[in-house]
Amino acid sequence: MKPLSIKIKITFWYTGLIVFILCIILGSIVFSTDKILVLGLQRELEDEVYDAVEDIQYNNGSMLVDQINFFDDGIHISLYSKDQRQFAGQLPSGFPAAVPFHPEQVQTIQAGANSWLVYDMYTTAKGTEPLWIRGVISLNSSYETRNQILFVCVILFPFLVLLAGYGGWLITKSAFQPVTLIRRIAAEIESSGDLSKRIHLTGSKDEIYDLAQTFDYMLDQLETAFKTERQFTSDASHELRTPVSVILAHAEYSLTQKDNPVEMAESLAVIRQQAEKMNALISSLLLLARADHHAERLEFEVVNLSEIAEMVVEEIGAAAEARAITVYAEIAPSLSLFADQTSLMRLLLNLLQNAVCYGRENGWVKLSLRPVEGGVSGTVEDNGIGIAPEHKAQIWKRFYQVDPARKTMENCGTGLGLPIVKWIIERHGGEITVESQLGRGTIFRFFLPSRRADLGRG
Ligand SMILES: Nc1ncnc2c1ncn2[C@@H]1O[C@H](COP(=O)(O)OP(=O)(O)OP(=O)(O)O)[C@@H](O)[C@H]1O
Ligand SMILES: [Mg+2]
Structure with missing residues (x-):
């Protein structure tokens, strides 16, 4: 039944x-x-x-x-x-x-x-x-x-019951109308897969109104999440397609050059470079995907940021040299933080890589780190091409590149560096801001707390 x-x-x-x-x-x-x-x-x-x-x-x-x-x-x-x-x-x-x-x-x-x-x-x-x-x-x-009174009552009784029942039914029906609407919208979304539908309930602001508001808010979140997910997948495929095409083309070419070891070696070098690029891209994607699912486990421990920074400056040296960029480092000694060592390396490397990539040839890049109350304050500065004000808020978005044509080197430019920087800073309870003037240079300022009690649990 x-x-x-x-x-x-x-x-x-x-x-x-x-x-x-x-x-x-x-x-x-x-x-x-x-x-x-x-x-x-x-x-x-x-x-x-x-x-x-x-x-x-x-x-x-x-x-x-x-x-x-x-x-x-x-x-x-x-x-x-x-x-x-x-x-x-x-x-x-x-x-x-x-x-x-x-x-x-x-x-x-x-x-x-x-x-x-x-x-x-x-x-x-x-x-x-x-x-x-x-x-x-x-x-x-x-x-x-x-x-007579009794007679009138007995006659009236069924009418009163019918009236009460019908009135009750009408009141209940109108009270449940918003619920019916919510159910209908949910069913429509389920059958059409169209997440842009909303309830937009009007009328008295009661519990059902709150429910509808929450439902609409949840749909907003879902729609944004789905759009981001779709965009992310399409951007990732797009970014992977270029190196794969280059690899395929060079592999084909080197197969035809069996008697020409010099040409073959050149093609293999290109293949390796593209494979490295793909490797970097895949590990960035993996990191962000894990970060989204809170699955990226960081090893919080007491680390020496000064030593990490020195290592990163050394690592960026070759790329900077290739563009005749001088790297200055003002690193206070023995800066100690409770943090994840690998993440801090990645953070500094991404910022310095950007400074070199988007820096001026024969220009300079400067990293400075100094102790402040409760942590460490740092800046990564360059006198490069700068960022126009309308792009400043966008650069933290995944796959966002101000202008892919601005790429100065082969290994900069997938648009994942700064989102990862932002995630690392947030995960450590810090803050990061950017100041820039187009054509004059850019400065990233960040703060990392020396310790946060709720960190280190994952
Ligand atoms: N120091 C900088 N000077 C000028 N523009 C910058 C600087 N740092 C970042 N940008 C701009 O911000 C965009 C996003 O930077 P982000 O580091 O996220 O990506 P990317 O450098 O393009 O690629 P990836 O870091 O993944 O190799 C870049 O495309 C670049 O245009
Ligand atoms: Mg970058």
Whole structure:
């Protein structure tokens, strides 16, 4: 059996509750109407009998009953002598003759289908004979009123239940409309794979509105992540295709040069260079992919940054020399950090490689490192081609190259160096900024904290 929807369940609960409340109200009406009506009649009856007593007048010891209203408002008044013989007034038709007298007590008398309330008073006035005054009122009319109320209730009951059920259903349906919309959008995204769809819920800012907002925000994130992923894959394939084509072309060529060892050796050198480029690219890609999945484990330990920097300066020497660039190093001695040694090497190497790649021929590059409060402050400066302001924010993006034509050397230019630098700095809890003037040079400033308690856990 298909499970009931929440809308139907809520409507059932709601209607059930209304039925329960209506039953209680109806029961109370049935049980209390009789009492209320009879109590009202009793009070009327007593008042009428008291009025009759007051209306009795005496003249020289004889009684005058002209002022008494013997039938008023459905109440019959009759007067009896001391020995209970009626001498004035009237009784309702069908009222039994021999009803015993009980002073100042209300009795209920039944005869056939009729019933009455009876109230007696025994009164004595000075110098006159005592007498009984009896008031009688029919209960039939009050029972009729009770039955009419009950009848109206029984007729109204199903209408009220239907109205409550239908109203409840409409309210629940409108309350669940946003949920239906969210489900529909989710189903559309699932079937079309179009992540650009959004719920854009309007109306009152309640819990469902928050849910829809969160859903839209999640879709934004997913869409961006998918776009980045797609872009990343296409950029990576594009970057790998060039060296692969060069390798293939040179391999083909060297196969035709079996008798020419010099040509063959030249082709092999190109193949090796392209293979090295591919190797560097693949390891950068791997590093970033692992970084994305938090799978790149860094070995945090106490390292000597001064020694690392000296090694990197030495390593960059050959490339700098090839472009007649002088490398200056102002490295404070024994700079100690709690960090990952390999990452720090990569960080400095990437920045210096950029400075050499995009530096001026016969120019200079300067690395300086000095201790500051809480860590080390560093700069990598060059007097090279610089970066235009509109590109400054973009250079941290993966595969972003200001202009691939600006490449001065074969091994610079995949657009992954600075994203890796940024990731390393962030992973060490530091900061990096760039200042540059087009045609004048660039300076990267960074700060690395000497230790952060939450680092080193992965
Ligand atoms: N010192 C600099 N001077 C001028 N432009 C720079 C400098 N450093 C980086 N850039 C610009 O920023 C872009 C991104 O640099 P990034 O290091 O990320 O990539 P890349 O050097 O092109 O390639 P890779 O570092 O992966 O070999 C470069 O293409 C370059 O145009
Ligand atoms: Mg670079």
